[in-house]
Amino acid sequence: MYEPLTEQKAIALAVRLGLFGEDALLSSEEIGDGNLNLVFRIVNERTNDSIIIKQALPYAKVVGESWPLTLKRATIESQALRTFASYVPHYVPKVYYSDETLAITVMEDLSHLHIARRGLIEGKTFPRLSEHIGEFVAKTAFYTSDFGMNQQQKKKLVQQFTNPELCKITEDLVFTDPFFDHDTNNFETELRADVEQLWQDDVLQRETAKLKRLFLTKADVLLHGDLHTGSIFASDEETKVIDPEFAFYGPIGFDLGQFFANLLLNALSRHERDREPLFAHIENTWDVFTRTFAELWRESNEPYARTSGVLDDIIGDALVEAIGFAGCEVIRRTIGLAHVADLDELPLERRLHAKRHALRLGRELIVQRNKLAIDDVKKLVQQTVHVNS
Numbered sequence: 001m002y003e004p005l006t007e008q009k010a011i012a013l014a015v016r017l018g019l020f021g022e023d024a025l026l027s028s029e030e031i032g033d034g035n036l037n038l039v040f041r042i043v044n045e046r047t048n049d050s051i052i053i054k055q056a057l058p059y060a061k062v063v064g065e066s067w068p069l070t071l072k073r074a075t076i077e078s079q080a081l082r083t084f085a086s087y088v089p090h091y092v093p094k095v096y097y098s099d100e101t102l103a104i105t106v107m108e109d110l111s112h113l114h115i116a117r118r119g120l121i122e123g124k125t126f127p128r129l130s131e132h133i134g135e136f137v138a139k140t141a142f143y144t145s146d147f148g149m150n151q152q153q154k155k156k157l158v159q160q161f162t163n164p165e166l167c168k169i170t171e172d173l174v175f176t177d178p179f180f181d182h183d184t185n186n187f188e189t190e191l192r193a194d195v196e197q198l199w200q201d202d203v204l205q206r207e208t209a210k211l212k213r214l215f216l217t218k219a220d221v222l223l224h225g226d227l228h229t230g231s232i233f234a235s236d237e238e239t240k241v242i243d244p245e246f247a248f249y250g251p252i253g254f255d256l257g258q259f260f261a262n263l264l265l266n267a268l269s270r271h272e273r274d275r276e277p278l279f280a281h282i283e284n285t286w287d288v289f290t291r292t293f294a295e296l297w298r299e300s301n302e303p304y305a306r307t308s309g310v311l312d313d314i315i316g317d318a319l320v321e322a323i324g325f326a327g328c329e330v331i332r333r334t335i336g337l338a339h340v341a342d343l344d345e346l347p348l349e350r351r352l353h354a355k356r357h358a359l360r361l362g363r364e365l366i367v368q369r370n371k372l373a374i375d376d377v378k379k380l381v382q383q384t385v386h387v388n389s
């Protein structure tokens with residue numbers, strides 16, 4: 001039977017599952033700071049061994065019981081972690097155990113690392129972050145695509161990772177609500193004029209509709225589905241991706257776009273002179289992604305993989321998508337339901353300035369996505385500092 005865990009029940013579960021030795025002295029703390037789930041850290045105080053038990057609640061934690069949400073997301077998460085581990089074991093936590101009924105995933109404790117968002121806010125640069133995320137996205141994308149795996153097998157994976165309820169959250173919160181006067185939106189009253197201008201922007205809405213349609217229909221690759229900097233643990237040497245409960249088969253540029261957007265939001269929260277490491281991460285992620293994907297391409301059994309231009313077309317589409325999806329994520333994290341600490345923790349005047357900038361940047365990323373190279377993203381940040389630029 002499903003029941004939500006408490007700190008004591010999490011200890012009892014760890015004991016029942018035999019996850020620690022018989023003489024273990026266990027402590028438990030609920031450390032979840034995300035929008036949706038409970039996360040318990042269980043430590044054996046005698047040895048310092050530890051594990052994480054993550055449990056889905058039957059509703060969205062950030063809103064409460066009025067927003068019911070499928071427990072199946074826990075199964076999607078553990079299956080996605082295991083699938084990613086088969087391609088990039090060094091970039092995901094080890095899964096020790098999962099249970100569909102209890103909606104739990106028991107996994108490796110990564111507390112020796114920092115959540116990348118918090119580290120970036122504190123001014124850390126995580127020098128290997130982009131190299132690692134570029135490789136993570138390239139390998140998981142290639143090996144789950146029609147170019148990197150048996151195409152009949154891929155259709156089974158598409159079924160396995162059909163994730164309608166979590167995708168609906170993204171369809172609403174990322175692609176729809178922020179572009180209309182919707183009651184899930186949440187922004188400072190001082191931004192109302194800027195936001196109303198966005199709601200009346202027909203060009204922006206038409207282009208966003210195209211991006212939403214791609215998200216709804218294009219089953220390219222198995223995506224993480226929510227690859228923001230709060231879903232990444234990092235240090236100077238290591239990077240681990242967590243929290244793939246939004247995983248599904250979608251457009252190849254989506255994960256890259258989410259990641260770029262969250263780096264850009266951090267950049268906007270900084271003084272101009274401190275932004276360079278973020279731009280360098282965006283450009284390096286793209287470089288590593290394209291290089292790694294092109295190397296893997298040689299392994300493809302698809303006859304058209306040897307047709308001149310096909311790889312270029314896929315990479316070209318991935319960039320246009322990534323830039324457009326980044327624009328949607330920048331806008332929704334500024335005025336939608338789920339914000340980012342990077343902007344929200346700024347004092348009011350700086351926050352309003354950064355958020356107005358984010359709205360202009362997000363718009364231009366969406367509208368100009370077809371004509372931008374990766375190094376134009378940085379230029380666009382500079383061009384959108386002031387109104388009418």
Ligand SMILES: Nc1ncnc2c1ncn2[C@@H]1O[C@H](COP(=O)(O)OP(=O)(O)O)[C@@H](O)[C@H]1O
Pocket residue numbers: 031032033034035036037038039052054093107108109110111115230231242243245
């Ligand atoms: N494997 C892990 N090791 C250590 N801490 C973790 C681990 N997974 C999650 N956490 C902690 O729990 C928090 C919320 O986890 P997350 O998976 O993002 O939950 P949600 O799905 O609710 O967003 C993370 O920010 C991190 O502090």
Ligand SMILES: CSC[C@H]1O[C@H](OP(=O)(O)O)[C@H](O)[C@@H]1O
Pocket residue numbers: 033034035036060062169170173226230231243337338
């Ligand atoms: C009501 S869900 C809002 C938001 O939360 C998810 O993020 P996370 O679970 O990492 O906190 C996802 O980005 C959703 O759009």
